[in-house]
Amino acid sequence: MRIQPNPPDLDRLFTEPSLERTVETHISRLYLCGDRVYKLKRAVQLPYVDFSTLAKRHEAARQELALNRRTAPALYLGLRAVLRDGQGRLHMAPRDVEPGDAIEWLVEMRRFKDDATLDRQLAAGTLTPALIEATAEAIAGFHAxxxxxxxxxxxxxxxxxxxNNESFARLAPEVLPDSAVADxxxxxxxxxxxxxxxLARRSAEGRVRHGxxxxxLRNICLLDxxxxxxxxxxxxxxxARTDTAYDIAFLLMDLLAHNRVDLANRALNRYLEQSGDDGALPLLPLYISLRAAIRAHVTGLQPKQxxxxRRYLALARRVLRPATPVLLAIGGRSGTGKTTLARALAPRFDAVCGAVVLRSDVLRKRLAGVAPATRLSPESYTPQASMRVYAAMLEHARQLLxxxxxxxxxxxxxxxSEREAAARLALHCNAVFRGLWLDGGTDLLCQRVAARRGDASDATPDVVRFQADVIEPPADWLHLNAEHGSGDLAAQAAARLNLD
Known part of the structure; x- marks a missing residue:
């Protein structure tokens, strides 16, 4: 099919000083003008995108506006038709007007700061665990x-x-090793x-959606x-009408490609907490591999890239290698820092995004149907209620292992009995089991729990003192002093568990 080109003189619409610069990708051109961005669909025809005619570019621009207003209504302002007057001069029609004599279409967007995207935040060292967790929450909320x-x-x-196979075949033979692509x-x-x-069950489980x-990272920005x-x-x-796990897999892949398995692990664990989508986990290696493969052939179109x-191709293969199932139980009285340690150790495990952390406090709230920070009544902490929480946690772990x-x-x-049940589960699942116990003085632990705010744990200093009277620490688990700083404690635990 013959490609209907973009107007060759389109750049004349944007003149200095209003035009600060132009940014071009393989399918788009963006004109950055003051507090606005105007986005053009480039006249291209690729295996995965067809903007070869004006009608197709118009429909894509309409879809872009409608779909992005689901998550970013403040950014997407409208469509602008490009017209040519009787003297051959170009101008833009008012927003959202659709005259039949348009010669091109632009998406008008509110401009944000260049460093607001998460790839820039990562490069600047400001993409914190809290920010990546907030991002995972936003994605889970959108999917819901x-x-x-x-x-x-x-x-x-x-x-x-x-x-992917078709796109790899179109690349010049010197771009990627044929043997690696075939493998x-x-x-x-x-x-x-x-x-x-x-995979076939995902639709029945309600996980296939238009995501x-x-x-x-470059398609997520900070606003306010x-x-x-x-x-x-x-x-x-x-x-786009696919598994929601395939949606989140792109973020995870991008973090892994930047060697930030720590942030990928935090994103994954927070997404799972918010979505409850345990069925995503067996599929994530495949989904992340497919995402990396897409990046491999897209970047392969430019010799400089x-x-x-080749790095993306290596990642696509690496994540498909099976991981060794391991069950680590971290126990100890309230305030010993179990959650902080679990989060620090999780990225060190030999798996695509590290280990999944199952926290009894969060699970207890989920079973009660309340938000993690909501305090529960004493009835939720009876021995019978706790037995249900531990049973649910172990069943959850069984599925993952x-x-x-x-x-x-x-x-x-x-x-x-709780410790023995965890060890039996590991044996049943042919997984390696390790138990880690955190010790700490009662006064310090009371201070820590009293200082908590917005945490899933409902423990109080009275609970800490009660635990000191009734709990007999295990003799067969590794013991660490919880009074060390979190960094030192994580380093010691990693060394004892051979996770370095």
Missing amino acids: TLPPLEDDALRAVRRVAAM LRQETEAALSRLALP HGDLH GKPVLFDCLEFDAAL WPEA TAGVPVILDAVFGKQ
């Missing part, structure tokens, strides 16, 4: 608003894999066969201190 679809997740994933194709097919049943589709998702995939609804394309995911259990584990 989307209606489930009946689309087939397995078919959607196979389409992505086929598109990735075989490894992807093996994963698709192995995961066919869980963002392009959730990498909060992460905002923008620039979603608008040109192919079928690619060929080394980066069966899927090959390492797990950290964060709970008091004050009873021998």
Whole structure:
């Protein structure tokens, strides 16, 4: 098909000093003008996007506006038709007007600071664990608003894999090693066969939805201190109508590609806490691999980015390697720092994004149907209620270990029966089991719990003193002094557990 080009003189619409600069990607051109950005769909035809005609570019611009207003209504202001007058001069029609004689279409956006995107925050060292957790919460919240679809997740994933293979075949032979591309194709097919049943179940579980589709760090920005998702995939609804786990996988892949498994782990654990989507975990290695493969062939289009394309290809293969199932139980009285230690150790585990942390305090609130920071009544802490929490936590861990995911259990584990149940579970799942006990003085632990604000734990100083009277620490678990600083404690624990 012949491509209908963009107007060759379009740049004349934007003149200095209003135009500060132009940014071009493989499918778009952005004109940055004061407090506005005007986005053009470039006249391209690729295996995964077709902007070859004005009508297709107009429809893509309309979809971009509608879909991005779901998450970023303050950013997306409207469509602007580009017209040519009788003297051949270009001008823009008023916002959202759709005259039939338009020669091109632009998306008008509110401009934000250049350093507001999360890739810039990462480069500047300001992408904190708290910010990445807030981002994961925003994504989970967005997914929760989307209606489930009946689309087939397995078919959607196979389409992505086929598109990747076609795109790899189009690259010049010197871009990527043929043997590595062939190996990735075989490894992807093996994963698709192995995961066919869980993939087929995702629609029945309500996890197939019309998501963002392009959730990498550069497409998330800070507005008024909060992460905002923008620039979603608008040109192919079928690619965006897929598993929500495939949506979050792009963010995780981008963090892994930047060697920030620590942030990927925090994002994953917070997303799982908010979404409750445990079924995503067995699929994430495949989804992250597919996302990395997309980046490999897209970056492979530019000779200057060929080394980066090879790194993405290596990542796509690496994440498909199976991990060793490990169950680590961290116990101790309230205030010993179990949660802080669990979060510090989780990224060190040999898995795609590290270990999943299961915290009894959060699970107790989830079972009660309340937010983590909501205080529960004493009835929620009876021996019977606690037995239900531990049973649910171990069942949750069983599902994850069966899927090959390492797990950290964060709970008091004050009873021998609770500790033995965790060890039996590991044995049943053919997983390595380690128990870690944190010791600390009662006065210090009372000070710590009294200082907590907005935490899932409801423990008080009275609870700490009660635990001191009734808990008999295990003799067969590794013991560490919780009075050390969190950094020293994590280093000691990692060394004792051979996680360095």
